Amino acid sequence: MSRRTLIRLFLAACLAVLSFNLTSPALALGGTLPTLNQPAPEFTLPTNTGDGEISLSDYQGQWVVVYFYPQDFTSGCTLEARRFQQDLPKYLDRNVQILGISADDVDSHAEFCDSEGLKFPLLADTDGTVSKTYGSWLNFYSTRHSFIIDPEGQLRETFVNVRPAIHSQEVLARLDELQADS
Template sequence: MSIEKGKQAPTFTLPANNGEHVSLSDYKGKNVVLYFYPKDMTPGCTTEACDFRDHHESFADLDAVILGVSPDPVESHKKFIDKHELPFLLLADEDHQVSEEYGVWKLKKNFGKEYYGIERSTFIIDKDGNLAEEYRKVKVDGHVESALEYIRENLQ
């Protein structure tokens, strides 16, 4: 499936750290910041999650919900949230099906080894469930502020 700005975002249902199953459709009527990250407790992912945490109220003021997705299991997400006091849900995409639908499951190279994993990416989905903006190959520094600014300028 290809994902295209202005078109309906791929729907999904995934288990969340709160013990429930969460669907994108649960957030119809709100802006959604759907961010995909490689792994709980790693330096870049922790920095990104804490940046989203620190701007959580600003996103909420713009009627935006933050959802994080990684292939880690729910138990790992719970530990990550507890350790860093994250105020938003993390979703477990253990079979990477949703990551593949959003085109973020990629062949990666690290220290000469090839493996598949998530390419850090963020998708902003509008209140009607359409993809409004996408950020691929995200660099953590300044990214959360860019996403917040996009919503402030384009979805209010």
């Protein structure tokens, strides 16, 4: 087993232990979560797509799901990404853009997208600046948090204690509720 694989497995195990003890948004690892029903923190990050950078404001007028995850190619992160990809047509039908963010670099994201057939952008937050702004940073990687942002740029939902196998379905269910109310 390569050193990189061992490090990824170790990080995934550490995250699993830390996430298991997370019981509420008030205990969110990595800082303070942004406030619901307020403008979502703006960001601009490089993307795997080769299009340079993506900003949250690029999606004004559209719903956005921003999900933070620890690392490309780890088991939980791969499962979560696969579920978002599997449900991508449902998101597109709801006028929703998915953006994944981790501390991995653009090259790692490109390799991950190619390997898993991901058709949504992954953004490289290599220094954790955006992850910190969203209360989703722990030492040197992003923690598994997700956010729903409405077409006006307002933060409408926060998810902590994310379970990769079912998270996409949870997000879709909440989107249905939020979109029905708007």
